[in-house]
């Protein structure tokens with residue numbers, strides 16, 4: 001799965017440098033020059049990670065990070081703060097505002113990319129390339145192969161993403177809106193019943209191996225992935 005990384009940075013040269021490096025690393029960069037524009041983009045589609053400059057023309061980066069943390073929808077987006085400030089108390093303030101990591105300009109692109117990978121690995125297990133196994137299922141993100149009790153499953157790309165998300169987030173109930181945000185990255189332009197269509201296909205694919213019961217409907221709430 002390609003991680004979408006929103007870069008919030010008002011200096012065009014740094015913005016371009018960051019986007020170049022992010023794309024080179026196999027991520028997909030989206031760009032915002034200030035906090036308002038970032039907020040609009042996030043409202044349309046959730047990024048997988050935000051690179052957030054400390055000094056922005058409209059809102060301080062730390063303030064924007066706090067806002068993202070205060071909103072239930074954006075609470076879990078990983079944030080890496082970028083700053084020209086090197087003082088220890090700034091670092092503490094950045095992390096207290098809810099950032100996951102903090103990097104000082106000028107930074108080496110290699111170091112930044114390593115930090116991005118580390119934060120994604122920690123915060124978003126479904127972004128990891130590692131094979132996941134759960135309740136008789138085995139899913140490999142790199143080869144896109146899924147087996148159920150040893151037998152190969154043929155899944156469409158969306159069913160694959162849903163299953164990967166479920167396998168890395170079992171036992172929790174997700175509403176359709178949350179699944180749209182988490183799996184599609186988009187709760188605005190995709191209809192909620194689309195979720196039901198793909199859930200049905202996923203269940204059908206799991207049926208022959210007797211595992212369709214893993215995908216549970218929680219009435220009035222959404223869906224849960226659980227062996228019980």
Ligand code: CA
Pocket residue numbers: 009010011053054055056
């Ligand atoms: Ca700036």
